[in-house]
Amino acid sequence: MIKMRNVSKIYPNGTIALDHVNVHIRKGEFVFIVGASGAGKSSFIKLLFREELPTSGELVVNGQDVVHMEHDQVPYLRRGLGVIFQDYRLLPDKTVYENVAFAMQVIEAPRRFMQRSVNTVLDIVGLRDKYRSFPSQLSGGEQQRVAIARAIVNNPAIVIADEPTGNLDPETSWDIMDIFQRINKSGTTIVMATHDKSIVDTMQRRVIAIENGHIVRDEAQGVYGYEA
C-alpha cells in the first residue's frame, strides 16, 4: 500500500524533517505514527497525500509513484485516500449531509449513488439522525465523525489521519477510535499520526516512532514508548 525508500524531506529553510526513511505498510494495516512535535510526523503524513514532495527517495502510495507523478494525476491519487485532520475542516455553511456529499460532488460521482453512500457512511459514524445539522450545532467529537464520514464516502483504500483526537476529550477520543477500528476491519488501511499515549498503548497496533527525522522504532504491536 505504502512504500517509502530512502525518503528525505528537507524544507527550504534547511530543516531536515525526514532523513532517509524506509517504511513498508501493507494493505489492511493499522499504523500509528508517534513522536514529539516537530519530530517529522506531520511531514510523513503530508508526503502520503502529496501535500509535500520528498526531497529525495522513492514513494509509492496505493500503487502510484508519488514522486514522479504528473501534477494532473494528483487528484486521482487523492481519490484513493481519505484524509482527516485535527481541526475537522468542515464547511460551516453546509449541513452534515452536504459536507459529506461535497466529497462526492467535487469528484463528479454519479448522483444516483450519492444519497445511498452518504447515508451509509453517516450510519457508520452514527450521525444519520443529525444529517440536517450544521457543524456549529455539533460537538467536537461529532464534527470529527462528520469529517471521517467525508473521508470514507468515496471508499478510499487508505485513510490518513493527522492527530484526529487531538482536540477531543479521552472518552470522545475512544468513540472516534472505535469508528477507525471498524473502518479498518472492513479492509481499509489506516495511518494515524497521534500524540495520544493511552490510545496507542491500549490498541496494540503497529507503531512507527519518529525522532529527529529518523524512524527509531517500528513494532508490530507497539506502545507509545515514552511520556508524551
Place this chain on the structure above:
Amino acid sequence: MKLRTSEYFITEVAHSLRRNTWMSLASVGTVAVSLFVLGVFLILVLNMNRMASMLESQVQISVYLEDSVSDVDRRGLEHDIRNLQGIAHVDYVSRDEAKARLAERLGDQKYLLDALGDTNPLPDSFEVTVTQPDMVETAAKAIGEFPGIESTRYGQDVVQHLFDITRLMRIFGVALMLLLAAATVFIIANTIRLTVYARRKEVAIMKYVGATDWFIRWPFLLEGIVLGFVGGILAALALRSFYAAMAAKIYSTLAFFPLMPQYPFMNYVTLALLLAGMAIGATGSTVSLKRFLKV
C-alpha cells in the same frame, strides 16, 4: 461536463456573487463603462470609415478643357477617355451648363454671378467617374496627358484626410481600449481574489478529496465571465439608446449624412461588446487564479 456539475458551478457562482454584492456591482459597473466608451469609439470609427469609402467611391474627376478645343476634337477626346481602362462614365458639361449649376449651388448668393454679366469664366469640362475608387489617381493622370486638357481635379485629398483622421481615431481608440481593458481586468481580478479568499477552505477540502484543478477553477472563471457578460449587456443597452438618439438628431439636421443604419449594425456592436465583456472577465479571473489559487 456533467449536468450535475454544471448545476453545482452555477449555484457556486450565484452564491459568491451574492456574497460580494458590492464588489460584484463595482466590477459590472466598470466593465459597463469601459465597454460603453469602447463601443462609442467602435461606432465612430466604423461610421467614419464608411463615410470615407462612400466619398471615395463617389469621387469624380473633373476634366477641364482648354478654350481652343473644337467640338470635333472634344468628341474625339470624349471617345479617347471612354476607352481608357476603368472608366465608368464620361459626361460632357458645357460652360453654360456649368454656369447654370454654379448659380443653382450658390442659391441666395446668386447675385455674385451677376457681377460677371454675360461673360462666363468657366471652361467646358467632362465629369468622369471610374469603376474602382483606387483607379481615380491613374485615370486622372492619363487623362491629363491628352492634348487640349487644361487640368484635372478630383477629391482625393479630401478622402485622404478623412482616412487619416479615421486612422488616428482608430489608433487612439485602440490605445484607450487597451487602457480601459487593463483597468477592467484589474477590477475583475480583484473581485475574483475576494472570492478565492472567501472560498479558500472549500478549495483546500476540494483538493484533499481529489477534485481536479479545472473542477476547482471553473466556478471562479465562470464568475469572472458572468461579471463581464452582465457589464457587456449594460453597455450594449446604453449604447443602443445612445446610437438611436444620435441617429435621430443627425438625420433631423444632416439628412444626407451616410450614418450606418441601426440594424443590423447595432446587433453586431452588441455582440462584439458581449464577447469583449466575457473575454475581459475570463482574463481577469485567470490573472487572479494564477496568482492566488494554488491548485
